Amino acid sequence: xxxxxxxxxxxxxxxxxxxxxxxxxxxxxxxxxxxxxxxxxxxxxxxxxxxxxxxxxxxxxxxxxxxxxxxxxxxxxxxxxxxxxxxxxxxxxxxxxxxxxxxxxxxxxxxxxxxxxxxxxxxxxxxxxxxxxxxxxxxxxxxxxxxxxxxxxxxxxxxxxxxxxxxxxxxxxxxxxxxxxxxxxxxxxxxxxxxxxxxxxxxxxxxxxxxxxxxxxxxxxxxxxxxxxxxxxxxxxxxxxxxxxxxxxxxxxxxxxxxxxxxxxxxxxxxxxxxxxxxxxxxxxxxxxxxxxxxxxxxxxxxxxxxxxxxxxxxxxxxxxxxxxxxxxxxxxxxxxxxxxxxxxxxxxxxxxxxxxxxxxxxxxxxxxxxxxxxxxxxxxxxxxxxxxxxxxxxxxxxxxxxxxxxxxxxxxxxxxxxxxxxxxxxxxxxxxxxxxxxxxxxxxxxxxxxxxxxxxxxxxxxxxxxxxxxxxxxxxxxxxxxxxxxxxxxxxxxxxxxxxxxxxxxxxxxxxxxxxxxxxxxxxxxxxxxxxxxxxxxxxxxxxxxxxxxxxxxxxxxxxxxxxxxxxxxxxxxxxxxxxxxx
Amino acid sequence: xxxxxxxxxxxxxxxxxxxxxxxxxxxxxxxxxxxxxxxxxxxxxxxxxxxxxxxxxxxxxxxxxxxxxxxxxxxxxxxxxxxxxxxxxxxxxxxxxxxxxxxxxxxxxxxxxxxxxxxxxxxxxxxxxxxxxxxxxxxxxxxxxxxxxxxxxxxxxxxxxxxxxxxxxxxxxxxxxxxxxxxxxxxxxxxxxxxxxxxxxxxxxxxxxxxxxxxxxxxxxxxxxxxxxxxxxxxxxxxxxxxxxxxxxxxxxxxxx
Amino acid sequence: xxxxxxxxxxxxxxxxxxxxxxxxxxxxxxxxxxxxxxxxxxxxxxxxxxxxxxxxxxxxxxxxxxxxx
Numbered sequence: 063x064x065x066x067x068x069x070x071x072x073x074x075x076x077x078x079x080x081x082x083x084x085x086x087x088x089x090x091x092x093x094x095x096x097x098x099x100x101x102x103x104x105x106x107x108x109x110x111x112x113x114x115x116x117x118x119x120x121x122x123x124x125x126x127x128x129x130x131x132x133x134x135x136x137x138x139x140x141x142x143x144x145x146x147x148x149x150x151x152x153x154x155x156x157x158x159x160x161x162x163x164x165x166x167x168x169x170x171x172x173x174x175x176x177x178x179x180x181x182x183x184x185x186x187x188x189x190x191x192x193x194x195x196x197x198x199x200x201x202x203x204x205x206x207x208x209x210x211x212x213x214x215x216x217x218x219x220x221x222x223x224x225x226x227x228x229x230x231x232x233x234x235x236x237x238x239x240x241x242x243x244x245x246x247x248x249x250x251x252x253x254x255x256x257x258x259x260x261x262x263x264x265x266x267x268x269x270x271x272x273x274x275x276x277x278x279x280x281x282x283x284x285x286x287x288x289x290x291x292x293x294x295x296x297x298x299x300x301x302x303x304x305x306x307x308x309x310x311x312x313x314x315x316x317x318x319x320x321x322x323x324x325x326x327x328x329x330x331x332x333x334x335x336x337x338x339x340x341x342x343x344x345x346x347x348x349x350x351x352x353x354x355x356x357x358x359x360x361x362x363x364x365x366x367x368x369x370x371x372x373x374x375x376x377x378x379x380x381x382x383x384x385x386x387x388x389x390x391x392x393x394x395x396x397x398x399x400x401x402x403x404x405x406x407x408x409x410x411x412x413x414x415x416x417x418x419x420x421x422x423x424x425x426x427x428x429x430x431x432x433x434x435x436x437x438x439x440x441x442x443x444x445x446x447x448x449x450x451x452x453x454x455x456x457x458x459x460x461x462x463x464x465x466x467x468x469x470x471x472x473x474x475x476x477x478x479x480x481x482x483x484x485x486x487x488x489x490x491x492x493x494x495x496x497x498x499x500x501x502x503x504x505x506x507x508x509x510x511x512x513x514x515x516x517x518x519x520x521x522x523x524x525x526x527x528x529x530x531x532x533x534x535x536x537x538x539x540x541x542x543x544x545x546x547x548x549x550x551x552x553x554x555x556x557x558x559x560x561x562x563x564x565x566x567x568x569x570x571x572x573x574x575x576x577x578x579x580x581x582x583x584x585x586x587x588x589x590x591x592x593x594x595x596x597x598x599x600x601x602x603x604x605x606x607x608x609x610x611x612x613x614x615x616x617x618x619x620x621x622x623x624x625x626x627x628x629x630x631x632x633x634x635x636x637x638x639x640x641x642x643x644x645x646x
Numbered sequence: 647x648x649x650x651x652x653x654x655x656x657x658x659x660x661x662x663x664x665x666x667x668x669x670x671x672x673x674x675x676x677x678x679x680x681x682x683x684x685x686x687x688x689x690x691x692x693x694x695x696x697x698x699x700x701x702x703x704x705x706x707x708x709x710x711x712x713x714x715x716x717x718x719x720x721x722x723x724x725x726x727x728x729x730x731x732x733x734x735x736x737x738x739x740x741x742x743x744x745x746x747x748x749x750x751x752x753x754x755x756x757x758x759x760x761x762x763x764x765x766x767x768x769x770x771x772x773x774x775x776x777x778x779x780x781x782x783x784x785x786x787x788x789x790x791x792x793x794x795x796x797x798x799x800x801x802x803x804x805x806x807x808x809x810x811x812x813x814x815x816x817x818x819x820x821x822x823x824x825x826x827x828x829x830x831x832x833x834x835x836x837x838x839x840x841x842x843x844x845x846x847x848x849x850x851x852x853x854x855x856x857x858x859x860x861x862x863x864x865x866x867x868x869x870x871x872x873x874x875x876x877x878x879x880x881x882x883x884x885x886x887x888x889x890x891x892x893x894x895x896x897x898x899x900x901x902x903x
Numbered sequence: 904x905x906x907x908x909x910x911x912x913x914x915x916x917x918x919x920x921x922x923x924x925x926x927x928x929x930x931x932x933x934x935x936x937x938x939x940x941x942x943x944x945x946x947x948x949x950x951x952x953x954x955x956x957x958x959x960x961x962x963x964x965x966x967x968x969x970x971x972x
Binding site for chain 1: 702705706707709710713714716717718720721722723724725727728731732735736737739746747748831832835838842846
Binding site for chain 2: 939941942944945946948949952953956957960963964967
């Protein structure tokens with residue numbers, strides 16, 4: 063019962079599970095990054111021979127695209143912020159000592175791990191991994207003869223994502239019930255930290271969206287193996303052969319797109335919402351200010367989630383969607399700019415003419431703001447069906463979502479790691495460790511320079527007309543070849559930047575290992591934070607007696623007060639009256 | 647490298663004595679009282695977690711099952727949306743004629759009987775659920791007079807299991823009847839959906855029967871009244887929802903093909 | 904009164920914006936033109952059904968959270 067295996071591997075403790083999720087995400091992100099580097103290198107030096115593999119064929123390139131996208135979106139951007147930090151920090155932030163369903167929590171993690179193993183092992187089946195992208199559009203994904211990886215590899219992909227969807231739903235239910243039922247005394251909804259609101263909204267979206275994905279996967283499975291044709295049109299030409307399902311039907315890929323993106327768009331928000339909340343909290347924490355317009359920030363978080371349910375059609379503007387539906391989706395998509403801009407304004411107003419402490423976590427939060435703006439500004443551009451028509455299948459879109467979703471979310475994750483590292487490393491009888499600030503700053507500057515150098519030029523190559531999913535830019539005949547050749551100098555630059563960006567992450571690993579072993583011991587509440595995870599009785603190294611201590615919350619988070627040069631920090635658990643404060 | 651975190655025990659150590667009929671809530675009777683019983687508008691919700699009255703854990707689990715069912719609802723909504731789209735989609739054949747192959751699947755009459763059986767099973771399940779909260783019996787248990795609740799509820803849960811199995815057998819008969827008329831899964835877009843919907847719903851019911859079986863075992867084995875209440879309560883909400891989902895899906899199959 | 908007029912004007916301006924009219928690629932137009940009205944209607948219903956189910960669940964959960972306070 064108390065064996066180390068039970069305590070650290072098959073544990074039901076939320077903090078252990080959180081660390082497990084983070085380790086899983088770290089493994090995944092490493093694999094995903096290496097795959098993306100392979101893609102970048104292949105794009106500009108197509109003749110390079112990969113050791114132990116041989117030349118990268120077009121189908122290999124597509125397999126790289128697929129596995130990179132699937133791993134990054136599902137196993138990094140969904141698991142790390144939502145399940146990883148969600149488990150590590152969320153219960154403490156609402157003043158609880160546990161999650162609502164510990165066993166379900168552990169089951170959810172192990173299902174996720176199984177899903178990852180299935181996905182990775184799909185490389186070794188005959189034909190290799192699936193090549194239809196993380197979106198798996200039919201008929202490509204529905205017909206085994208459509209490509210090398212579309213047989214067994216695609217089946218493994220389906221199995222992996224189905225298991226992941228189940229795991230994600232279980233985890234989300236756990237998060238929701240925890241937030242609704244396990245809040246401590248005094249934790250009213252306007253006192254819940256914005257990070258928790260981010261986790262709450264993301265969990266709610268998971269509950270709504272993942273089961274739709276599951277239904278779509280079931281129908282796709284029927285198309286592949288039961289002879290139906292929900293998604294395959296009649297008389298479809300696949301690999302030069304008219305595809306004859308055992309039952310020729312009236313399917314339409316558009317149907318898959320609807321179902322998939324009903325899931326896919328909320329999924330994007332699942333990965334970014336925790337980061338949005340964290341950024342608000344960290345900016346306020348390090349500038350010693352209240353969050354500007356706290357209640358509005360709660361509303362905008364929820365609004366982003368709510369609108370996120372009904373704008374999936376903007377992924378389908380060039381997929382044969384009815385133009386009237388396209389207009390409706392365009393309007394709902396642009397509406398998302400309102401809460402998003404409100405968030406940006408609140409961040410700016412929070413730090414405006416304050417004297418922030420530029421810790422690494424703060425720097426990464428500011429980086430998040432920067433990337434969120436840069437990536438977000440192209441959102442309304444792509445939300446116009448007319449513009450999207452031109453840009454949709456170009457690198458412009460790649461630049462857009464890599465900046466706003468991938469890079470911004472990753473910056474959120476880095477901020478979270480630097481900020482909460484003392485909590486991750488504290489154990490009973492010993493305080494946690496800080497990450498090295500010097501290495502951290504270096505890591506930040508290298509990362510933000512690398513991120514912009516990698517993804518900003520992609521806008522330009524996209525505008526020049528470089529299409530997505532092309533395995534090869536060199537050796538294309540005629541005018542297209544000219545066009546692609548014109549993008550090559552920029553593409554070489556992008557590849558070098560990507561290599562630089564990836565190499566900069568070695569600093570992070572170095573910092574991680576160094577700080578785990580010899581990090582400075584962290585003082586209690588090292589960042590002068592106001593949220594409950596730094597409460598002495600909820601701290602991981604709290605003495606055993608503290609487990610019985612009653613946690614009560616008296617105020618909103620981030621109540622900093624500077625009067626007459628005196629900085630006053632009022633944590634949520636402090637019951638002191640605020641001197642000289644005007645009633646709201 | 648001792649920088650690993652120390653796991654806390656996830657379930658708080660029960661400082662309660664089941665022999666003493668203490669349910670962790672301060673040895674108060676486990677009945678559904680809104681107030682904490684201390685007078686002066688004392689409210690359970692003003693207390694810290696884990697001390698919010700005898701139904702705290704029950705409500706937590708019930709909420710969990712409700713979210714799971716909400717997620718399941720979206721699953722069926724997705725399938726029903728596909729149903730509508732497939733129903734009205736046709737294609738142009740080689741002679742440029744527009745054909746829509748959808749021809750409604752004839753509903754085997756036995757499905758009406760099955761529906762009645764499922765409604766009956768929901769009634770038996772609700773009876774079982776209510777027995778679990780029957781105040782006199784709850785007080786009897788609390789006072790230590792055996793397990794009257796288990797005795798009262800087991801027949802009803804067992805009846806639900808039997809009715810559920812009858813429903814599933816009925817569905818199977820419906821499938822064989824259709825097969826005799828040479829209507830198979832692959833015959834028509836409409837029959838895809840008939841088999842898909844009944845099949846997926848059947849799988850859910852099989853899961854439900856496993857849940858009921860677990861609840862039956864729990865009723866025998868568990869000594870904690872609250873655990874037994876949770877098991878029956880969650881199983882029954884799941885079962886009711888499957889009943890309601892079936893009513894919707896059946897209406898869809900009968901009237902909207 | 905002035906406020907209402909202003910809001911009405913704003914609303915009209917929003918309605919007359921380019922995105923308020925149907926936009927789509929030629930492929931989308933062709934595809935839609937080739938789709939029988941019944942199919943278009945089915946898609947419309949399916950979109951509304953999915954969106955309203957999702958939004959309904961979202962709002963229901965918020966109400967639940969609010970009532971737990």
